[in-house]
Amino acid sequence: MRAIALAFNYVCMTAASYAGGDPEYGQYLSSECVTCHQSTGSGLQIPAINGMHEAGFIAVMKLYRSRQLENQTMQTVARRLSDEDIAALAAYFSALEPPD
Amino acid sequence: MTIVDRRNFTTGLLGLGAMSAGLSLPAYAQGAKPRVVVIGGGAGGATAARYIAKDSKGAIDVTLIEPTKKYYTCFFSNLYLGGLHDYDYIGHTYNALAARHGVNVVHDWAVGVDGAAKTVELGSGAKIGYDRLVVSPGIDLKYESVNGYSIDAQDTMPHAWKSGTQVALLKSQVENMREGGTFIMVPPPNPFRCPPGPYERVSMIAHILSKKNPTAKIIVLDPKEKFSKQALFTEGWQKHYPDMVEWIPASVSGGVKNINMDTMEIETDIETFKADAASVVPAQKSGAICDRAGLTDGDWCPIVPATMQSRADENVHVLGDASVASAMPKSGFSANSQAKVAAMAIRGALTGSKVFEPRFGNTCWSLIDANDGVKVGANYKAGADKIEVVDKFISKTGEDDALRTATYKESEAWYSAISADMFS
Numbered sequence: 001m002r003a004i005a006l007a008f009n010y011v012c013m014t015a016a017s018y019a020g021g022d023p024e025y026g027q028y029l030s031s032e033c034v035t036c037h038q039s040t041g042s043g044l045q046i047p048a049i050n051g052m053h054e055a056g057f058i059a060v061m062k063l064y065r066s067r068q069l070e071n072q073t074m075q076t077v078a079r080r081l082s083d084e085d086i087a088a089l090a091a092y093f094s095a096l097e098p099p100d
Numbered sequence: 101m102t103i104v105d106r107r108n109f110t111t112g113l114l115g116l117g118a119m120s121a122g123l124s125l126p127a128y129a130q131g132a133k134p135r136v137v138v139i140g141g142g143a144g145g146a147t148a149a150r151y152i153a154k155d156s157k158g159a160i161d162v163t164l165i166e167p168t169k170k171y172y173t174c175f176f177s178n179l180y181l182g183g184l185h186d187y188d189y190i191g192h193t194y195n196a197l198a199a200r201h202g203v204n205v206v207h208d209w210a211v212g213v214d215g216a217a218k219t220v221e222l223g224s225g226a227k228i229g230y231d232r233l234v235v236s237p238g239i240d241l242k243y244e245s246v247n248g249y250s251i252d253a254q255d256t257m258p259h260a261w262k263s264g265t266q267v268a269l270l271k272s273q274v275e276n277m278r279e280g281g282t283f284i285m286v287p288p289p290n291p292f293r294c295p296p297g298p299y300e301r302v303s304m305i306a307h308i309l310s311k312k313n314p315t316a317k318i319i320v321l322d323p324k325e326k327f328s329k330q331a332l333f334t335e336g337w338q339k340h341y342p343d344m345v346e347w348i349p350a351s352v353s354g355g356v357k358n359i360n361m362d363t364m365e366i367e368t369d370i371e372t373f374k375a376d377a378a379s380v381v382p383a384q385k386s387g388a389i390c391d392r393a394g395l396t397d398g399d400w401c402p403i404v405p406a407t408m409q410s411r412a413d414e415n416v417h418v419l420g421d422a423s424v425a426s427a428m429p430k431s432g433f434s435a436n437s438q439a440k441v442a443a444m445a446i447r448g449a450l451t452g453s454k455v456f457e458p459r460f461g462n463t464c465w466s467l468i469d470a471n472d473g474v475k476v477g478a479n480y481k482a483g484a485d486k487i488e489v490v491d492k493f494i495s496k497t498g499e500d501d502a503l504r505t506a507t508y509k510e511s512e513a514w515y516s517a518i519s520a521d522m523f524s
Contacts, residue, residue: 028456031151031440035433035461036510038517045509046517072493073463073477073510079491080479089102 021054021084026092029085032077033093040099051098057090105237131165133161134450137220137230139389140211141166141194143173144419146234146434146522151443155203159451163228164197165220174294175432176515179467181260181271182304190263192523200524210237213393215413232446235395236411236419236435238262239293242399245383248359254498256361257286257378260301261293266369273377274305280315280320281376284366286356287322288381291400293421293430295328296476298381300466303333306341307469318346319373321366323355328429329466329476334429335497336468386422400424405482406458407445408438417442426486434462436518441482458482465511471501473508 039050049057063069064078065086081089138149145434147424149164157161162417170191179185197203209223213235219227243250249257258273260266274283283305286299302320309316318341326349327333337345354369364375385399395401395410401418402411408423410416419442420435441458448455463477478492495507 024454025456028444028454029459032437032459032461034517034521035436036514036517038513038520042511045506046513072495073325073475074471076477076479076491076493077461 019089021087021089023088023092023095025085026088026090029081029089030092033089034046036073039096048099049093050096052090052093054090054094057093058086061086102170128432133159134231135161135163136232136234136446136450137228138164138234138236138305139213139220140236140238140387140420141168141171141205142236142238142420142435143175143432143518143522144238144421144439145234146171146194146197147436147439148236148417148419148443148446150197150201150522151440153197153203155443156447156451156453160447161204162202163206163230164194165206165208165210165222166194167207167209167223167421168264169193172267173519174261174263174297174516175518177260177263177267177405178297178300178304180267180465181274181301182470183305184304184467184470187268189386192519194523195301196524210389211392213389213416215394215415218415231415231450233416234419234439234442234446235387235390235393235401235416235422235437237389237422239384239421239430240387241381242383242385246291246356246359246380246497247497248361249380249382251363253359253380256360256364257375257380259381260379261288261297261381261384263330270379274308277309277311277313277376279313280314280317282317282319282374283309284373284375284378285318285320286366286378286380287320287324287327289323289383291430292381292384294464295429295431296333296464296466299327299329299333300468301379302345302347303336303340303466303468306337306344310341310344314378316344318345320345321353321356321368321373322347325349325351329474329494330465331497332474332495333466333468336472336474339443340469340472352415353433360470384421386418390418395422397424403489405485408442409445427489428460428462428465428469428480428487431462431464432518433464433514434460435507436521454460463514465507465514467508467511471505471508473504473506473511474499475507475511481508 036046037049061078064074138145153162173190176190194205198205212221219229228415258266258270260270358367366373390396390401391452393411403423408417410418419438437460448451460480465475472496476494480487
């Protein structure tokens, strides 16, 4: 009964709908990032990523995903992200104000 | 319908749910503002309150019930013990949740939940109604799990497992030990809040003693045979504190048989140890409100992984240490992650906002000595019955100093970020 009720929470969408990097999906995914990345984090070991250049964001995340950049946390985060996930995150963060 | 795509989301939930179930419409579906009440202002509760209020942009009325006006985090309390941060650094207020996000912050105890009436009773006797309830009370201690230990004994041998004044008391006792004295740590049995915590505590106390009282000893009387990050801690203790730390598993000591608070003696099968200072962390269970609300099965609260809804009441979500989160450890990071999943599900249920596939993550940093940080982490998915590991990692033994320093600095940045994610 509860499982049926829960199932109503989900309606599926085709993957093509978000091909350009959907900021709303990116905002959802970003909630994982902001546990560690502050919006005012210049100079910290974990840098601010708000306002980051979109293409640069995508490139860095793919380097973490392929383990060409070293950081176990970031590699584990990135390996879970599809190209589409990364594009959505890049669209979201690049639209935010960069840190002062 | 099954979840077949990671970008699944809700549309028209209220209509679908109400019609299909043949239920009468709740008040919020008839125009009233939906109400969420959150019990507990820690990593789970504060995050849930903040995200529901922030992301609903005022469409949901959020009330946070938390007895303390200043919340001292358990995470990083060991760094306060080790002298790396002062007490104020780990204390946070709820002012921004109220001022910036419009959360109604009520400083009181939640003493009861009426699931049928959907009300929370406060210590003051007042009742607050809800459409969805978030229960995130953290842990309570089973003092009786250690013979001779009790709530009255906590000032003599502080557990210091809920942060705040207990940690300040423990720090004072450690720093005032006699020269060459013995500190004894009694970690809890599984499952418990912050699996690496007792061993980071040993490390940070060793860090202090190695400077102020270098002939002091630390004995760990563990009820377990192994512990989180064991190889990393063991290596670090040998490197930084040679001959200071002795870890004794239950298979060797037979476990703690009794503690005499008057003489500070801790009795085991092999020896009766005399402590000059000690920290005894008993077995744990979910916060008392969980039992009163009928949410527990044994000591903890079973949940539906995709939404963190209680298995006992679908209008209630249980977060953090109190929940049975399966593969996820009981940590502040886990609670924060679960809160975001629950906040999304609650907004979806109450306002029809999009609900994406839930994702969970956790990283636990530990400090072995100043600038010697290590970490363990994973990300998780919601299985049908359990939260399941997708991918995981752990620091390696033998890492160079530069990497360990970077990992420590990373933990400092994380603390600032998660504090802001909870309280700003």
